[in-house]
Amino acid sequence: MSKFSKLSLSSVLFVSAVAASSMVPGVVKAQTVDNTATVPATTVPAPDSTVNESSLIRSIGKDPMVNRTAQNAAPETQAQNVTSVSQLSDVKPTDWAFTALQSLVERYGCIAGYPDRTYRGQRAMTRFEFAAGLNACLDKINEIITAGLADKVSKEDLAAVQKLQEEFAAELAALRGRVDALESKTAQLEAQQFSTTTKLNATAIIAPSFATDSNVTLSGRVRLNFDTSFTGKDLLRTRLQAGNVTRFDRVPGILSSTVAGTTATARLGFDTNTDNQFELDKLFYRFPVGNQVTAFVGTRGVDWDTVFDTVNPYFADSDNGAISRFGRYEPFIFRAPQGAGAAINFKFNDQFGLNLAYLANQQFAGNAVGQSGLTNGGYGAGAQIVFSPNKDLKIGLAYIRSFEPGFEIGSNTATLVDVSGSTGSVNSRRPFGAVDTSTDRYGAQLSWKVAKGFAFGGWVGFANMRQESGIGRNNADAFNWAVSLAFPDLFGEGNVAGIIFGQPPKLTSNSIVARRDDGSTTYHLEALYRWRLSKNISITPGVFFIFNPENNSANNTIVVGTIRTTFSF
Template sequence: MKKVSLNLAGSLGLLGVIGAVAATPAFAETGVSQVSQAINNDPVAQNVTSVSQLSDVKPTDWAFTALQSLVERYGCIAGYPDRTFRGKQATSRYEFAAGLNACLDKINEIISAGLADKVSKADLATLQKLQEEFAAELATLRGRVDALDAKVAKLEAQQFSTTTKLSGSAIFSVQGASGNSGTPSNSNIFVSSRVRLDLNTSFTGSDLLKTRLEVGNGTQSIPSVFGAGSTTGTNGVSSNIGFQTYGQDYTGLTGGSTFTLAKLRYDFNLGDARISLGPVMHAYDHIDTNSFANDESADFASTFFINNPLMVLVNGQTGGAGAAIDWNIGKSSFTARALYLAGNGAQAATNGVTNGGLFGDAYQLTGELEFAPKNANGDKPFAIKLQYTNGAVNNANVNAAGVNLEWKFTKGIAVFGRYGFGTIDNRGIGATTAAYTRTLFTGTNTTTAGNLSPQTWMAGLAFPDLFKEGAMAAIAVGQPFIDSNVGNASQTNLEAFYNFPVTNNIRITPDVQFIFNPNNTSGATIFVGTLRTVFSF
């Protein structure tokens, strides 16, 4: 294949930078944008009207004048969504041809509009030479544009809605567990499944109405096979393995064959902020996120490694009603977030230990400040989040602070972790906090005198793209609930997984867990093995 010589570009003149320009994700003309993005799998382009809008282009750059003319005179260049140009990025002949085609089409528009005097003879001569040099590539690109147009027309005719897209996933999971708490080892193997259907609706192009329907056949925890004697006393190991650290949401569905409304919220932009409102929302969508430990279908199987238990108080399949804001401060490295969720927002009357309503128990109010600077490629390999949560669960007030960290310090290795500390006040309802610890953290009726000042921590290593692009392995260790007033030891969790993509839509994840001193009761150890297959569509 022939190489492009500089003299074809007119001694670094107007089109001498088309080759560099072609490495941008797309160009002003829609058809060529689609082709360029299809070739490079790049994000949607950001149209610009002035070269000054490209943050990484400086007046001292050798191609500044040519770029300025391409952008401001001919309007055939676009930048990346983050307003960068990335002019040093390598380009292929097809990418070069895509850029050339965009400029040809734009200049033809100018000539057709009777403004031929706006196009210099030198530019036209250079275009003609380039058009001859890249005739084969231009023909291929235009053929692809026609094919894409035909496919788009077919899809638009067959889609069930012009505003809504359907996506979903199905999980097949086989779990096996064994444990010993003073009696001969017990074991159990069972199968769980979950199907999610997401309806993603946009009315303006930037907003989102998220509707999720969900059904599954699992139970919240491994069946009661572990305790010696009572499963609710300090001598037994709870069937709800260790501070509910096994309760994946896909094994926590109790609706049987009945679909549940598992998510309903509306997201929209307000200036630089993203606002979310809805009757069925989840904290993990908005706060305490982590690139390596935040999705039970893709990484860790246990809820403990998915979220900080002192930060996510309102959880479960149907979440809660509330609102959230995500605000990037002045397009800087700092992002502020706030979340309010009411777990019983749909219940107006008092029921048992909860008083319901939008502002009643259970609820949480969480604030988070993130620092995540971009590198030269526009990525964010390092992020640290400082957090604070005030809430109430089962007649116990919670005040907690936390930190969430992730750092991908090389291409294939990252570290991550969470830490939290706080107080749990039983509101003076007696000498115990059993209602709180039983429902939120333990599976037992263990009574504890006075209030609590728990800590929680976890840390891990992740290996992105291990053995195959898109795969990920990780291992983590942590202690979900450290308080000398609860039990005679501190429960310790160890978990490892390897998420392997079989195809773009099928992933298999083997996962192993060891739970030492479950429910802060010394002596017992529980092993859990999981083989999870996720089908996405």
């Protein structure tokens, strides 16, 4: 005869309900995990059409390294204690185990339910699960006896439990062994893990691309971000990058079939060519100063789109935004000398913010000779005011004073002058040639979410340049503008369709007559559709047209297209 036949019906119901409680996550967990250290875990934000890298870095509240506690919680796996069996929605008075469950809840407190207030008593269990539930109830009974409340435990129940202890002695011993082994493995993992404070998140791009009169290319880019947080509110970002994406501005002859030469307006927004060798792309530290101030300091990758607000949420990101370099954001502001330096963000309230920064050219900020270093080489110092009267409208106004050296960088002869950040005409980039150039840069940005599925944006930028070395002290002005239409969640959540039209930087005046952009005006027209296959994969086919390249109607229209596939993990 089975040992169970010797037990009373109420006792069987009692232990059956106890064992069934082991099926609720949290009961076993309480026995196996409480003594182990919690390892911080973070999740990589899914690609989002309204979130770009700069807003992710700048927003402490949204940073993946900050909300670690909330992210660690798994609501579906957390048991919920109940004080009355009536709180369990799937337990009815007509159920055969109702009385036993009621007794366990009211007398022993051994029962826990799921977060949705269900008990799920019809699930099957293993002998180990039964042993775990039995062990949990034994602990409860011991607590009651220790507290001097032994009279609340019936002799019949104690006898049933004693017999069950004998029946399941092997399983209980094995369970303790499994817990010991789990603790040992946990300790080993803690000793061998990479870091409790660092999270790796990465993106990889694969893209076939083409430009007028060039071969079709197949290239890619990989970025590995090591995000470290020491306090939960700070961020140390270290990025390694490698790629072989073609720069179409370096492909001879794409201006037209009759005019040799190249133009920066043909560049892709994600082009990076390191010959597929990994290099350090970013190294900076961001930390809060009080509740309303965030500070940045770094030696590489402290860019203007990191410390200023691009006010272009749908197209600023090179992974999932515009496919062209010009279409990402206003170039006079966000392509000024950058990379190494410091910045401060003031957030006065939900409507107003002030950003201040001093950034030097990262390529030569660590060089101690010639026109280089933090203060004697290329630099930009500026401020931005951001005004957001409501969640759908944002306006940014920015000013940057910059200096870009022309020659003699250390022992090498090189020029860093590129006022328009490799987005406009040759004359707008170097209005006076390879000579020292200072610039006053002005920019205004707008983003307006008109409706749920439609957003309007754009910018206007102006630059006044002065020659600081060489023969003469000439002056020049340049201008650019763009408007964008975004259609978020078109044909599916996370998708974005976009149209961008504008005028890349053009030199509108120059005291050096031979370097003026006279005659025609270059126009940029771009169309793209970002299709989100999953939270980790998106495909963005897109094309853009450059009309009158280099502000010369004699040049044929340039067409650049790509199918950018982005993996994030």
